[in-house]
Structure formats: C-alpha cells, structure tokens
Amino acid sequence: MKATTPNPVADAFTAYQDKIGIAFKPDQRFYDRVGINRKRFGQVFRGEKPLMSYEVKALSEFLGVPVEDLI
Template sequence: MELVTQTTLQKIVNEYEERTALKFKPDERFYERIEINPKRFWQLVKGKKRPTYDEAVNLTKYFDLPLTDLF
C-alpha cells in the first residue's frame, strides 16, 4: 500500500474547501490576484516547486492565513 502525503498547499486548499463548502476552482481572477500563472500554481500545489517569498505572501493573503502556515 502506497502512502500518499499532501503538500502544505494541498492541505490549505482542502481546508479552504471545507471552510467555504465550495469546490476550489481557480479562475483567471484568482491567478491575477495571487500573481502566479496556472502552471506554476499547480507545480506548487503538487510540491514540485517551492514558492518564493512573494508567492507565499500572496497565497496566504488570498487564503487568509498567517505566512507561517505555508512554511
């Protein structure tokens, strides 16, 4: 049996869905607001890349979390 671990950003997205009772479906406005393109965002979610400081700030502002939650 393979153990699947979630990245911190995956957990944040899941918690956002639970908190809002909405399925997270990012649109163009989302990407403009966080200043990250779709490809880069999903690389961050999947843990293939690490966010820069500015990306982390923008993500935590959007998800209304303290910056320390992303690191």
C-alpha cells in the same frame, strides 16, 4: 506505492474549501490576484516546486491563513 510528502499548499486549499463550503476551482481572476500563473501554481500545488516569498504572502492573504501554514 508512491510515498506522500506533506504539501502545505494543498492542505491550505483543502481547509479553504471546507471553510467556504464549496469546491474551489482557480480561474484567471485567482491567478491574476495572487500573481502566479496557472502552470506554476499547478507545480506548487503538486509539491513539485517550492513557493517563492511573494507567492507565500499572496496565497496567505487570499486563503486567510498564516504564512507559517504554507511553509
């Protein structure tokens, strides 16, 4: 069994989906708005790569969560 590690980005997206009441599937408009391409976002979402500072800011603004929640 693979050990799970905390993933603040995935947790923030789960909270965002709960808040809006539907499953959110990122599309090109989302990627353009946050300035993260699809491949990079997938790596960040799965916890394979750390967020860059500009990505933290953009995701924080999009999701409406404090920056600290994504770190």
